[in-house]
Amino acid sequence: MLQQLAQNLCGLYKTYGYQQYSMSKFEEYDLYLQNKDFLISDRILTFTDTDGRLMALKPDVTLSIIKNTQTQQQMLQKICYRENVYRPGKSDQGFREIMQIGLECMGAVDTYSIYEVLLLAVSSLKQICENCVLDVSHMGLMHRLLEDMGLYGTVQKKVLDAISHKNSHELQNICEEANVAPDALVALARLCGKPAEVLPQLNGIFGEVPELAQFRQLLTALENAGADCINVDFSVVNDMNYYNGIVFRGFVEGVPTGILSGGQYDGLMKKMGRTGKAIGFALYPDLLERMQTCRQQEVDAVLYYEACAPVEDVAAAVSQMKEQGMNVCAQPAGTGTLRCTQRYFLKGNEVRLLENDA
């Protein structure tokens, strides 16, 4: 099912001009050392290559794409991928191989490109589950607000951390200590709603700044395109050294964490010596395992046969059932069952329906 999803998504991205990019499993460890803060975790699977170089099993795809494509600001590079990355599991579990599907749009990125990426994020979520939410926020707006309030360095970090946890009471404490009015930040932490209801409030919080005008333009365009699952929520916080514009996180019903994550990351492009902007997102299909809808039948039919049944009879029965279009698993009577739609029993030459599992 995940394979099918990966294929569908890359197919979708290609219809918008994205080219699928295939990459090596390994990169030089140095690439990740130089950009540690961009990664989710600083634990990386490394090994020494035959020529003595310290290599890493990719923990991330975006860095490889930027490194290996020489994008400059006059070009528009649209790349999609379906790769495995290697990251440590939660709570001291060992490293795991995780599927990552995503896209990057780099170079001459403008408001339309950003809109298109958001639209693709929404479409990706809808392919998985009709009941989905895309949280949208803007690091440029946040940055401007915090600077205007005179909040820098450690205090800024604390504020962003509190906002990411919707921790209004902590924000009150921080603002009290820093001697600034908490109202704007508390309002931001609490915010969670459809663009139509939230946008008017944002004017009061940020003022009429260019970033807000762009934000509004994008959200309105998406709403007009029928993207009804968009939610404005500033608890989506990404590292401001890398992310300077719109950032977003996608959720589907039935999965307790976000499954899609993305944003505009001009800061990273600059750090890696590229001119031009960039926006992209990544989706982690392995997280869908827990979803109810994923639990499909493993096989259409299980055919039980007695120990004395001749091989030819079993073969004939299996053949007949397969001709009817079923996936069949023939197994000796009394052995364990796969999840199946129907169970059958071979008695002599006759195939009898046992019970319906559907």
Add this chain to the structure above:
Amino acid sequence: MKTMLNVALPKGRLGETVYQLFAEAGYPCPALLEKSRKLTFENPEAGVRYFWVKPSDVAVYVERGAADIGVAGKDILLEYQPDVYELADLNVGKCRMAVAGFPDRPVSQTLRVATKFPNIAKTYYAAKGRDIDIIHLNGSIEIAPILGLSDVIVDIVETGKTLKENGLEVLEEIVPISARLIANKASYKFKTDAIRTITDSL
């Protein structure tokens, strides 16, 4: 049909205090207070399903979506840093995280710190630029400096009585602790109104 919220409550004294808050806010479930071995309690009209959970596990249930919301002490949240929303300070279960030890002990080069909260201890001393040796214990932490296992302890202090009775005292206060209402991030997206309503009424 009202949206059902799964609420993880910490087993014990704090949990019972917290339940009273929920009950008074309009989310009662009287069956919960009866002495029984039942683990889950529902009130479909109020739209809540409560269950008792070991206090240090509340964050796990909420983070993994088995509970939509829950109540956990700030000590647990600081120690395990679960990826959840912290929606309110319930102002109950108040105590403090502190460094305690014998008041007149000479301080060794590398401070030996016994604690149930290794991450909190590490962060606190790292911010002070102090090198420490962490001894991770699971209970009766006060014994450690008495037996010479450690120089100090990092632990929760309520009245300070246990410390005093053992000749120890609070040397430094790290952070005040209280019970917090936490929510699963995904649940917040799909059950926004229900979660907001219950948060505001507490």
